[in-house]
Amino acid sequence: MRQSKFLASLTNLVSPETRDTIARLFLTDGRRHWKGYALSFVFMGIMAATTSGLAYLMGTVINRIFVEQNSSAIWLLSGAVFLLSVVKGFSAYGQAVTLAYVGNRIVADNQKKVLDRLLHQDVRFFAGMHTAEISLRFNSGAQAARNVLNLIITSLGRDLLSVIGLTAVMFLQDPVMALIGLGVMPIAVAGVRRLIRKVRKIFEREFHGAVQIMAESIETFQGIRTVKSFNMEDALRARFASRIDSLERASNRMIRAQSQSGPLMEALAGVAIALVIMYAGWSVLHGGRTPGEFFSVITALLLSYEPAKRLGRLNLDLTSQLLGARMLFQVLDMKATEADEPGMPGLKVEGGRIEFEDVTFGYRENEPVLRGLSFVAEPGQTTALVGPSGGGKTTVMNLIERFYDPESGRITIDGQQIERVTRRSVRDNVSYVSQDVFLFSGTIRENIAFGRPSASPEEIEQAARAAHAHDFILSFAGGYDSKVGEHGAQLSGGQRQRIAIARAFLKNAPILLLDEATAALDSESEAEIQKALRTLQKDRTTLVIAHRLQTVVNADRICVVDGGRVVEWGRHDELLARRGRYFNFHQLQFADQRERLLA
Structure with a gap:
């Protein structure tokens, strides 16, 4: 209950989206590492106390040494200042190391969770998201969770406690001077809050621009052969220059917006110090106040300036990190599209008989690739899928490995419907060699x-x-x-x-899938690999995709796939004798080869 009240009071001044994100971070990573944060908070409390003690001692130093000219006070007060400074230094070290350890643990834990969540997504998910965006979510999101918590903890522990302690010193020395010095703070906070919405919009544009540049640069470097082959360098330079210039302008707008708080805080701090000097000077000269009280309040006011400025900028500094934290939660909240149902059995392969029964499937809605496809691949035999490009041959391989599930129909291995067994057990029993x-x-x-x-x-x-x-x-x-x-x-x-x-x-594995496995080889290497593949295919159910028919003439069964259906099947000589679709395909292919040889 106390934790809920604390979170509510902490986030009263921010938007609901920001409040929800911060609350979730504290209730997950914050709760898990509360001991580390509590220890760092103790260190920061000691830092705040020693800082306040140093400010308070300034009054005693001025009065005892310079006003009363007490020589024994020199050693006593110097020792006290030295001791407080040493304690503050060790506390700063402890706070920094503790927060770093906790932060690194949070980054590591979140990266593991994000990777696990991403690996539970199916192939369709990765086909619809660019690698650059996935990388940013993996890296930036985990870092942002740490940064948000560290910013808030240090703001509360180091900055807020320091401001409270130094304010107490000012009120103890002279309440009127304290009120004068702190009177400008509401104006500063109001001024900074006006910048928050503006900064958030600019940062979102900047972030999307950075993602676009990263995505296009990755594609350029990965496709460098194509870039150089088509002499695309000049066009890409111009495109990247435009993107980078746009990002630079957004970054400059961000800097201008964030920096607007600086002049405001500096001016208001100057006003506060000037007013305190005016009041204190008059009080010392005409009101009977001691110089020590004046210097103590001035010291406390100056020491509180930086932590007060950081507190005023907290929401601005959190803007970019909160966007990264929300990206992290978007990944962690994704439903695992490849999660198997609890208690689902594993696939048990005895022979390896594969059967497609009236299978329909499409990568996009209302655009079927397979239209009632049916065929059988018998155990220990080689079944070849041939036909024109786009007919659905590679899709058959994707469905066997359960990269996708069919929209209708059944796919069975040894009579077991593969949608009703675990994906891992299916893939454990399949070896896949593709052209790419x-x-x-x-x-x-x-x-x-x-x-x-x-x-x-x-x-x-x-x-x-x-x-x-x-x-x-x-x-x-x-x-x-x-x-x-x-x-x-x-x-x-x-x-x-x-x-x-x-x-x-x-x-x-007992099932072997070969998708144009020898397409990248020269004739000599292909002959050697074909010998090796024949050895590998022994006593296995082998499914082969081939565009070059000479590589499948010895297959036990050849299925001609066209328009998402098996339109004919049989052995090589049987299909030629029928003079159907396979015969036409064979004639066209070998006619092309004869023409190339004669040329």
Whole structure:
């Protein structure tokens, strides 16, 4: 109850959205790390007390030493000032270290939670959000949670307690001087509050501009070959210059708005000090007041200036951090689109029979890719999917791995509907090698080991030999510990493909999906890989997508996919004899090859 009242009083002067965000931060991260924040608050309380003590001692120093000319007071008061300064220094160290430790823990915890939440999203989520935005939410959101809490805690502990203590000193020495010095504070707070709404709007524009620049720069660097191939440098320079100039203007507006509080605070502080000097000077000369009281109040007023200014700017300083905290909560509040229902069984593969029964699916609403597709891939056999681009072949692979779920129809493996078993168990039983190989920016060994992280170095090497990758790996200076670069940029297309095939060998799953797995290889390498793949396909259910028909002529079954349906199926010779869709496709492809050879 006390905590709720405290949060309510803390956030009375801010918008409901800001209040809700701050309250949630205190009730989650703040509550979890309350001991650390309490310790830092104690340190800040000691800092505030020693600062107030130093201001109070100034009056005694002036009166005892300079007015009364008491020589023994020199040593006593000097020692007291030294002791208070040492205590304040150690308290400042303790406060800084404690807050840093707690803040780093909050960042680490939130990054783990955000990563976990993102990994529970399906492929559709990542297809609809740019990498730059995901990265900003992952990094900036976690940092913002720490920064908001630290700003509020330090404002309450260091700044507010210091202002309260120094104000008490001023009232103890001379209540009238204290009222004169503090009389300008309401004006300062009112002036700063007018800037908050303006700063918030500018920052939102600045943030979205920064996201856009980051997104376009990532795409430019990742697509640098295309950029240079099409001589796009000049056009991109002009586009980036426009974006950066716009962001610069927004940043300048932000600086102007935030800096407007500076002249206001400086002017009001000057007014307060001038009024105190006028009153104190008259009181000392004509009112019988001691110089010590005057210097003590002036010292307290000067020492309270910086913490009072920080308190006045608190809402301004929180603006950018609160936006990051809200982005963090947006991720944490997302529903896990790949979460399995509690108690869902795992897939048990005995033979590996895959069956599609009247499956319908589309990536976008009212735009179906599969329209009642049905076929069977028998255990231990190779089933090939052929047909024109856009017919739905790769979508079949995506549905088998449960990257997406069908809108209607059934997909079963050994009679078990894959929507009713855990995704993890489905993917544990599937090895997938695509035409677009993705390698992580680590070593060759690490990339092969993604197939089975617990594999020994000998097993990794055996998988590489089976994929005909061992020899080219050893030709590198670092061997299996050679870096592949970002997205495998330091390897050729054929080398990346063989690393991916080695990864599939190492996983040793009963179901093998090959999506144009040899498309990036030259004829000689393809022949070697085909031998390796034939070994890999033994005793496995293999589903192959191929545009080049010569790679699937020996398949046990060929399914022709066109318009989201299987329009015919059979063996290579059977389909040719029917002179149907496959025959036409075969004639066109081999006619093109003959023309290229004659040319």
